Amino acid sequence: MRGRTVLLAGGAALVVASGAAAAVGFGGADASTPPRSALPPATVKVDRGTLIQTETVDGTLGYGDPVAVKGAGGTLTWVPAEGATITRGKPVYKVDDDPVVLLYGAMPLYRPLTADVSGPDVAEVEKNLAALGYQGFTVDDEYTPATADAVERWQEDLGLPETGTVTPGQVVVAPGQIRVATLKLAAGDPANGPVLTWTGTTRIVTVALEVDKQQLVKKGLAATVELPGGDQVAGTVAEVGTVAVVSAETTTIEVVVTVGDQQKLGTLDQAPVDVIIESDKRENVLTVPLNALVALAEGGYGLQVVEGSTTRYVAVETGMFAGGKVEISGDGVAEGMLVGVPK
Structure with missing residues (x-):
């Protein structure tokens, strides 16, 4: 109009x-x-x-919302640097000189895994062991003696006691590799409460979109991100929130835009950007x-x-x-x- x-x-x-x-x-x-x-x-x-009709909205370029990692007791003996990238099987931090390592998955470990236990958390650990090169067991949801043998070999390589049991305090589960956002504690501190926060390693753009404009966006829609210097990079609407956030001034939903060419973003983080959405064609x-x-x-x-x-x-x-x-x-x-x- x-x-x-x-x-x-x-x-x-x-x-x-x-x-x-x-x-x-x-x-x-x-x-x-x-x-x-x-x-x-x-x-x-x-x-x-x-x-093509477009609509320009405000966005923020960054690594997304940080997630806290909580310690389970003991003394912190090593923490990574802020901004460090951690991959599967590598230490996220150390407690009493024992590494707490990163595994990829969606389900946090909530119980000890030992012989005769079954469930999706077992399958998650076995998939990680296989990805790290350990063999001799079947990747399924059954924690068998063969699984325990593979866990013992993994624990030996990490310098941990070879118990054949995986406990929640030994691992951090994330969807993929992580970037250390903020350290909450330092080496020498008790490992109680939040130790650090992490984000994904790929920068995204988040938009607080007014709800009366939500019909403009859908998952997969092309978008253009205009950086503070005026350069433009191609993006795609990856997520459209369904929960409205009510503030004193407006009601919004969160929209996430991904950017394929991360190099074009330079070193920007937590930067205000314009997002140009193709609203009609x-x-x-x-x-x-x-x-x-x-x-x-x-x-x-x-x-x-x-x-x-x-x-x-x-x-x-x-x-x-x-x-x-x-x-x-x-x-x-x-x-x-x-x-x-x-x-």
């Missing part, structure tokens, strides 16, 4: 600037006026292409510049068609407005047609 309002104002300006065009009437059922000899100052061709439609439209005495809009040394006016229906162009249709309108525009 905002684009249409602008066009109507522009159309009014054209009427003032081109009084002859505004005075043209079609005389009832005729589709166009008889030819006239007054040529416009410039011309363009009716084009066929794609129009029209493909394979006839288009002209907005200033090619003239307001007609009968109402509506038309084009001044140029044919050699003469012109005539053809009524058109308008569709989408985007990027300084407008979608048009109507009898007698064709791709390649020459129409008048102001200089």
Whole structure:
């Protein structure tokens, strides 16, 4: 509606600037006026292409919301540096000189895993052991003596007591490799409460989108991220929140936009960015510049068609407005047609 309002104002300006065009009437059922000899100052061709409407919203570029890792007692003897990346099987921190290592998965370890235990947490540990190169067991949801043997070999390599049992305090579970965001404790502190926070290693853009604009976005929609310096990078809407957040001023949902080319983001973190969302698209439609439209005495809009040394006016229906162009249709309108525009 905002684009249409602008066009109507522009159309009014054209009427003032081109009084002859505004005075043209079609005389009832005729589709166009008889030819006239007054040529416009410039011309363009009716084009066929794609129009895309966009909406620009505020976003924040960063690593996403941090997740806390809590210690289970003992004394911290080593912690990583802030900003460090930790991968599967590597220590997240050490307690009493024993490493607490990272495993990939979705389910936090909530119980000791030992012989005759079964469940998805068992499958998660076995998948990690296999990914780390340990063999001799079947990856399923059964914790068998063969699984315990593989765990003992893993514990030996880590310098841990070879118990064959995996306890919650020995591992940290995350969806993938992690980036240390903030250290909450230092070496020498008791390992109680939050030890550190982590995020993913890939930067994303989060948008607090007003709920009255949620129809503009859906998962998989293309987006463009404009950085503080003006550079633009391609992005994709990856998540659209379903829980509204109510504040004193507005109600929003969280939208997450991913960026494929992380190098183009430089070293930016927690930076304000603009997110340009493709809210609507029209493909394979006839288009002209907005200033090619003239307001007609009968109402509506038309084009001044140029044919050699003469012109005539053809009524058109308008569709989408985007990027300084407008979608048009109507009898007698064709791709390649020459129409008048102001200089």
